[in-house]
Amino acid sequence: xxxxxxxxxxxxxxxxxxxxxxxxxxxxxxxxxxxxxxxxxxxxxxxxxxxxxxxxxxxxxxxxxxxxxxxxxxxxxxxxxxxxxxxxxxxxxxxxxxxxxxxxxxxxxxxxxxxxxxxxxxxxxxxxxxxxxxxxxxxxxxxxxxxxxxxxxxxxxxxxxxxxxxxxxxxxxxxxxxxxxxxxxxxxxxxxxxxxxxxxxxxxxxxxxxxxxxxxxxxxxxxxxxxxxxxxxxxxxx
Amino acid sequence: xxxxxxxxxxxxxxxxxxxxxxxxxxxxxxxxxxxxxxxxxxxxxxxxxxxxxxxxxxxxxxxxxxxxxxxxxxxxxxxxxxxxxxxxxxxxxxxxxxxxxxxxxxxxxxxxxxxxxxxxxxxxxxxxxxxxxxxxxxxxxxxxxxxxxxxxxxxxxxxxxxxxxxxxxxxxxxxxxxxxxxxxxxxxxxxxxxxxxxxxxxxxxxxxxxxxxxxxxxxxxxxxxxxxxxxxxxxxxxxxxxxxxxxxxxxxxxxxxxxxxxxxxxxxxxxxxxxxxxxxxxxxxxxxxxxxxxxxxxxxxxxxxxxxxxxxxxxxxxx
Amino acid sequence: xxxxxxxxxxxxxxxxxxxxxxxxxxxxxxxxxxxxxxxxxxxxxxxxxxxxxxxxxxxxxxxxxxxxxxxxxxxxxxxxxxxxxxxxxxxxxxxxxxxxxxxxxxxxxxxxxxxxxxxxxxxxxxxxxxxxxxxxxxxxxxxxxxxxxxxxxxxxxxxxxxxxxxxxxxxxxxxxxxxxxxxxxxxxxxxxxxxxxxxxxxxxxxxxxxxxxxxxxxxxxxxxxxxxxxxxxxxxxxxxxxxxxxxxxxxxxxxxxxxxxxxxxxxxxxxxxxxxxxxxxxxxxxxxxxxxxxxxxxxxxxxxxxxxxxxxxxxxxxxxxxxxxxxxxxxxxxxxxxxxxxxxxxxxxxxxxxxxxxxxxxxx
Numbered sequence: 001x002x003x004x005x006x007x008x009x010x011x012x013x014x015x016x017x018x019x020x021x022x023x024x025x026x027x028x029x030x031x032x033x034x035x036x037x038x039x040x041x042x043x044x045x046x047x048x049x050x051x052x053x054x055x056x057x058x059x060x061x062x063x064x065x066x067x068x069x070x071x072x073x074x075x076x077x078x079x080x081x082x083x084x085x086x087x088x089x090x091x092x093x094x095x096x097x098x099x100x101x102x103x104x105x106x107x108x109x110x111x112x113x114x115x116x117x118x119x120x121x122x123x124x125x126x127x128x129x130x131x132x133x134x135x136x137x138x139x140x141x142x143x144x145x146x147x148x149x150x151x152x153x154x155x156x157x158x159x160x161x162x163x164x165x166x167x168x169x170x171x172x173x174x175x176x177x178x179x180x181x182x183x184x185x186x187x188x189x190x191x192x193x194x195x196x197x198x199x200x201x202x203x204x205x206x207x208x209x210x211x212x213x214x215x216x217x218x219x220x221x222x223x224x225x226x227x228x229x230x231x232x233x234x235x236x237x238x
Numbered sequence: 239x240x241x242x243x244x245x246x247x248x249x250x251x252x253x254x255x256x257x258x259x260x261x262x263x264x265x266x267x268x269x270x271x272x273x274x275x276x277x278x279x280x281x282x283x284x285x286x287x288x289x290x291x292x293x294x295x296x297x298x299x300x301x302x303x304x305x306x307x308x309x310x311x312x313x314x315x316x317x318x319x320x321x322x323x324x325x326x327x328x329x330x331x332x333x334x335x336x337x338x339x340x341x342x343x344x345x346x347x348x349x350x351x352x353x354x355x356x357x358x359x360x361x362x363x364x365x366x367x368x369x370x371x372x373x374x375x376x377x378x379x380x381x382x383x384x385x386x387x388x389x390x391x392x393x394x395x396x397x398x399x400x401x402x403x404x405x406x407x408x409x410x411x412x413x414x415x416x417x418x419x420x421x422x423x424x425x426x427x428x429x430x431x432x433x434x435x436x437x438x439x440x441x442x443x444x445x446x447x448x449x450x451x452x453x454x455x456x457x458x459x460x461x462x463x464x465x466x467x468x469x470x471x472x473x474x475x476x477x478x479x480x481x482x483x484x485x486x487x488x489x490x491x492x493x494x495x496x497x498x499x500x501x502x503x504x505x506x507x508x509x510x511x512x513x514x515x516x517x518x519x520x521x522x523x524x525x526x527x528x529x530x531x532x533x534x535x536x537x538x539x540x541x542x543x544x545x546x547x548x549x550x551x552x553x554x555x556x557x
Numbered sequence: 558x559x560x561x562x563x564x565x566x567x568x569x570x571x572x573x574x575x576x577x578x579x580x581x582x583x584x585x586x587x588x589x590x591x592x593x594x595x596x597x598x599x600x601x602x603x604x605x606x607x608x609x610x611x612x613x614x615x616x617x618x619x620x621x622x623x624x625x626x627x628x629x630x631x632x633x634x635x636x637x638x639x640x641x642x643x644x645x646x647x648x649x650x651x652x653x654x655x656x657x658x659x660x661x662x663x664x665x666x667x668x669x670x671x672x673x674x675x676x677x678x679x680x681x682x683x684x685x686x687x688x689x690x691x692x693x694x695x696x697x698x699x700x701x702x703x704x705x706x707x708x709x710x711x712x713x714x715x716x717x718x719x720x721x722x723x724x725x726x727x728x729x730x731x732x733x734x735x736x737x738x739x740x741x742x743x744x745x746x747x748x749x750x751x752x753x754x755x756x757x758x759x760x761x762x763x764x765x766x767x768x769x770x771x772x773x774x775x776x777x778x779x780x781x782x783x784x785x786x787x788x789x790x791x792x793x794x795x796x797x798x799x800x801x802x803x804x805x806x807x808x809x810x811x812x813x814x815x816x817x818x819x820x821x822x823x824x825x826x827x828x829x830x831x832x833x834x835x836x837x838x839x840x841x842x843x844x845x846x847x848x849x850x851x852x853x854x855x856x857x858x859x860x861x862x863x864x865x866x867x868x869x870x871x872x873x874x875x876x877x878x879x880x881x882x883x884x885x886x887x888x889x890x891x892x893x894x895x896x897x898x899x900x901x902x903x904x905x906x907x908x909x910x911x912x913x914x915x916x917x918x919x920x921x
Contacts, residue, residue, distance in 0.1 A: 074441030086436040088429050099429045103441040320864050349871040352824045353864035360860030367853050525693045532686040535679050
């Protein structure tokens with residue numbers, strides 16, 4: 001579904017992505033692992049159109065998305081749940097969801113979708129008209145996921161959804177991811193929490209210093225050595 | 239007692255007009271996160287164009303108004319492209335609304351501030367080149383029509399044109415306020431003001447949106463200028479600076495970016511001016527306005543900054 | 558030295574006259590400059606040096622990360638202060654200038670003190686409001702004293718006339734120019750030295766990222782206050798010089814346009830070095846004034862120039878990266894020269910040092 005070839009993105013003179021290639025299949029959860037600074041978030045931002053790669057190709061459902069605007073990419077069905085949630089703090093929960101549905105015009109269906117999300121995330125329903133900035137970390141994460149889903153994306157990109165959250169909340173978030181997967185949503189997930197990620201993902205890629213170093217099925221990742229590398233990177237793994 | 243009421247009403251009427259001036263500036267600030275110092279100059283150049291056209295012969299006021307509005311929009315496009323349009327570079331920082339949310343002028347903001355005042359100087363000179371005299375005639379409303387209200391044995395005098403413009407201002411402000419809170423476009427606007435990058439992720443074409451909004455706000459400022467100048471009957475070379483200062487004061491008194499704030503600010507400004515004039519004369523009046531602005535800034539802006547910090551959930555380094 | 562230049566009229570005339578003549582003659586050596594041209598040049602150069610001082614005042618504040626639209630206030634204070642000194646108190650120019658500087662510096666310090674918690678934008682507007690309040694206050698100030706030939710002193714809106722110290726002490730315009738240049742030179746050297754030292758670099762750090770600087774333990778507030786005081790003093794020197802040159806000051810000196818121009822010079826010329834603001838002034842006065850064609854379009858061109866250049870080089874023409882690469886290149890050249898001059902030095906050590914410098918000549 002999503003086919004990335006030799007993607008390279010630079011910040012000024014510093015090349016953060018040095019030619020990344022990966023594939024994310026429809027209906028599956030693909031996980032991108034790697035230590036800090038490997039370039040995972042850069043990849044996410046490049047895919048969603050915030051950053052402009054200077055080389056490579058991003059094919060989504062056969063269409064080339066490299067160089068397209070963020071707005072266009074969302075309209076093609078690729079939505080990002082960004083690192084650190086980035087909810088709109090001064091807007092209410094409902095307004096955040098409506099913002100997510102910005103590209104849609106079918107207001108009746110939008111309202112129905114909002115209803116469904118409140119069923120899925122009952123805690124959010126209580127906070128319908130509350131400012132998003134006052135929500136807890138876990139609630140904001142749920143909101144961010146719901147907001148991204150409002151655009152009815154064909155594939156969901158998730159950048160470190162568990163970061164900064166308490167373990168119980170993290171478990172909840174991953175339950176939601178699992179649920180989405182079972183419902184057929186395609187997900188490309190960036191995660192630091194290897195164990196949790198491996199429970200929901202079918203395929204993984206290990207990214208180190210701007211390029212992919214390993215890929216395989218989730219079961220392949222039982223190897224302790226590989227897990228260490230995923231957390232610490234090659235140089236520091238024992 | 240009667241003087242108080244007359245003065246106060248004059249102040250409120252003026253204040254409503256100031257609020258309209260401030261509205262354009264305040265809204266462009268919340269859209270761009272930067273202050274457009276060329277705001278007054280854009281309106282001034284457009285007004286000068288209108289005055290120039292009016293000078294050519296018998297032209298209807300409606301047409302002049304349309305010219306001023308249209309020209310202001312066009313100049314706004316120029317200013318926006320030159321000073322504000324460069325897409326914000328997301329350089330390594332993923333949370334684009336940087337940690338130092340209100341702790342200082344970012345490099346880019348400083349540059350935009352600087353280039354917008356450079357363009358202010360440029361536009362002002364262009365206007366003066368067009369009509370070199372310090373004072374130039376501007377098509378005027380009927381200045382003699384007044385409304386007389388009997389009160390306490392005397393008569394309150396209200397100039398009809400002033401009153402009409404004030405009421406019009408309040409209506410416009412209310413309409414815009416509703417639009418921002420209620421409509422889809424207003425939601426997009428508020429989202430952009432909250433967090434630019436996240437707005438991109440919603441599919442909002444932030445750059446195009448901002449350009450359109452800027453043009454609209456510039457046109458609004460042209461409209462405002464037209465109304466004001468039609469009351470005065472003339473336009474001077476100081477108009478650009480005057481409009482910027484009034485707008486800035488009104489906007490900042492009530493809090494930049496807030497529509498209700500600019501309404502409050504405008505009224506405060508109008509009332510302060512009116513009363514200060516009575517007590518202290520012309521110089522005292524100007525002084526009082528600046529003093530009010532200064533006090534508000536030094537006492538209040540600390541509050542505004544703190545509010546933003548909480549929202550972003552990151553504590554600016556404690557003092 | 559100052560006594561000999563400014564000193565009593567009797568002894569200094571001869572010296573002054575000789576200096577003045579020397580200056581004129583050297584200017585006449587420039588191509589196309591005759592006696593009248595020399596007078597004109599003396600005036601323009603005096604203007605440039607005074608403007609440079611106020612541009613430097615904006616620059617210093619910009620370094621610390623503050624945009625100010627109120628530098629004209631300290632200019633005016635310096636003007637009024639030093640004029641009060643020479644006219645009403647009968648002081649000599651140096652003393653009066655110092656007094657003017659003190660007025661400007663203190664005022665700038667005071668403003669910076671009460672605006673400490675303000676963010677950049679609010680500070681900018683507050684500085685404008687403050688300057689305007691000062692202007693209005695001074696335009697109402699009356700303090701007339703009888704000094705021999707009639708009342709002198711600030712007379713409200715009419716201003717402050719008869720600031721005739723330079724004339725009473727036979728200081729020729731050429732000598733005045735030298736005074737201005739000397740002061741400007743001293744300020745430049747002082748500023749450049751300051752920037753090499755830790756305090757100057759700390760101020761620059763604050764300008765780049767105050768949160769980061771604070772996290773490093775820098776006393777942000779104190780350094781800002783220092784920069785503000787310095788900037789106030791600089792603008793005040795300019796004001797004092799200006800007042801005595803034109804013999805007349807009024808509240809319109811506090812025109813916001815002056816502060817805006819000063820800011821423009823610093824931003825255009827560049828924030829990388831104290832020479833930046835001078836470049837800005839030179840560009841505006843030197844080029845644009847010289848070509849009469851652009852008379853009515855000066856601001857159109859200057860304003861447009863600033864906007865365009867700032868898009869491409871946000872820190873101005875002489876920005877930090879240019880200054881740095883120039884310094885590196887200069888050091889490299891000096892290094893090669895040293896190598897040529899003393900060839901018997903240990904060449905291995907030299908070339909290994911060179912290898913560390915990027916871009917060194919591969920042939921060695």
